[in-house]
Amino acid sequence: MQSSTAPSTTAQSTTAQSAAPSATARTDRPLSLLVLGGTRFLGRAFVEAALAEGHRVTLFNRGLTAPGLFPEAETVLGDRTADLSALDGRHWDAVVDVAGYEPEVVRRSVTALGGRVGRYVFVSTLSVFADHSTVQDEDGELLDLDADPPPHQLYGARKAACERIVLDACGDRASIVRPGLIVGPHDPTDRFPYWPRRFRRGGRVLLPGDPADAAQFIDARDVAAWMLDCIGTGRGGVYNVTGRTLPFGEFFDACRALVNPDAEPVRIGTAALLAAGVEPWMGVPMWIGDPACVAINRIDVSRALAAGLTLRPLAETLADTLAWDTARGGPAPGAEGLTEAEEQRLLRELA
Numbered sequence: 001m002q003s004s005t006a007p008s009t010t011a012q013s014t015t016a017q018s019a020a021p022s023a024t025a026r027t028d029r030p031l032s033l034l035v036l037g038g039t040r041f042l043g044r045a046f047v048e049a050a051l052a053e054g055h056r057v058t059l060f061n062r063g064l065t066a067p068g069l070f071p072e073a074e075t076v077l078g079d080r081t082a083d084l085s086a087l088d089g090r091h092w093d094a095v096v097d098v099a100g101y102e103p104e105v106v107r108r109s110v111t112a113l114g115g116r117v118g119r120y121v122f123v124s125t126l127s128v129f130a131d132h133s134t135v136q137d138e139d140g141e142l143l144d145l146d147a148d149p150p151p152h153q154l155y156g157a158r159k160a161a162c163e164r165i166v167l168d169a170c171g172d173r174a175s176i177v178r179p180g181l182i183v184g185p186h187d188p189t190d191r192f193p194y195w196p197r198r199f200r201r202g203g204r205v206l207l208p209g210d211p212a213d214a215a216q217f218i219d220a221r222d223v224a225a226w227m228l229d230c231i232g233t234g235r236g237g238v239y240n241v242t243g244r245t246l247p248f249g250e251f252f253d254a255c256r257a258l259v260n261p262d263a264e265p266v267r268i269g270t271a272a273l274l275a276a277g278v279e280p281w282m283g284v285p286m287w288i289g290d291p292a293c294v295a296i297n298r299i300d301v302s303r304a305l306a307a308g309l310t311l312r313p314l315a316e317t318l319a320d321t322l323a324w325d326t327a328r329g330g331p332a333p334g335a336e337g338l339t340e341a342e343e344q345r346l347l348r349e350l351a
């Protein structure tokens, strides 16, 4: 493990070594922040926001994903699954654990760092809920890893176990952030980016399900701003952090209006798609399909909204995502949410 030659100043180092301050006082001074990860998508958005606000950021990662992305931050190299000792003896106002998936890996970070940070922010997921057939608020029943969940629920069950580890160790110094589908520039999946790109291509566009079906997602930059605000205001607790539910049809209307009003939507209902063997969620990107998940896009976010969660306009997210997707030349072949050939086959067979 090694420390990069990041241009951290003496002042930065001094502050990062000082005792962890209170987790509850609101402060406008620059914060010292440790980000476990920080270079792919949500973590990247968080680091961008933190640096833009003048905070001092230390990244801890293996240096494999986008090395050198943030020369103005300090980078400490290491593998969190094996050894965090490169961070020994240091203190931060907060650690932001963006990409913890395994309970034992998160336990290692909490044990090593929990006593040396003012706040432990853990990024969880709305997939922690045991039931998506009814609307869930923060108090909904969670998946239980000890109950041997099926493979499709393992991710959520592991995240729920991680939440418990962080809460047990850090108490009110813990902020648990449960995002829904995260969208916006640098999205490593081709779920949301598929749609503005698809509308730009024009022609007959396969739209799945019913226009009244629910959609729900949040821009990574809005999640990042929320996390920063939790740290700055000392806000602990568990929050569902996603956008307001909107009709899926409204989402498609916005794509069409913004990108290409000449595109020709062709609606294929859920029953027909399922009967044709199309896989819910990625068979047609963002299409829920599964009847057991009818409420997955109706998550109650009133607690976060009441506490100040801010959501940018959909048009902004769409425009920025399309600009980023265009600049990168679209997804790599094989990484598309739905290929043109597959879509045209479905249209021929089902429309």
Ligand SMILES: NC(=O)c1ccc[n+]([C@@H]2O[C@H](COP(=O)([O-])OP(=O)(O)OC[C@H]3O[C@@H](n4cnc5c(N)ncnc54)[C@H](OP(=O)(O)O)[C@@H]3O)[C@@H](O)[C@H]2O)c1
Residues within 6 Å of the ligand: 036, 037, 038, 039, 040, 041, 042, 043, 044, 045, 060, 061, 062, 063, 064, 065, 066, 078, 079, 080, 081, 098, 099, 100, 123, 124, 125, 126, 178, 179, 180, 181, 182, 183
């Ligand atoms: N996408 C969604 O729709 C969605 C929805 C709900 C919740 N979430 C949650 O949101 C988070 C998204 O994470 P992200 O990928 O955007 O985070 P990120 O912090 O932007 O990227 C992941 C980081 O982890 C580092 N990393 C990976 N393995 C590591 C290791 N063994 N040791 C040290 N560092 C390591 C990577 O760098 P190196 O490779 O260089 O090590 C990279 O910097 C996840 O917790 C996910 O569960 C996502």
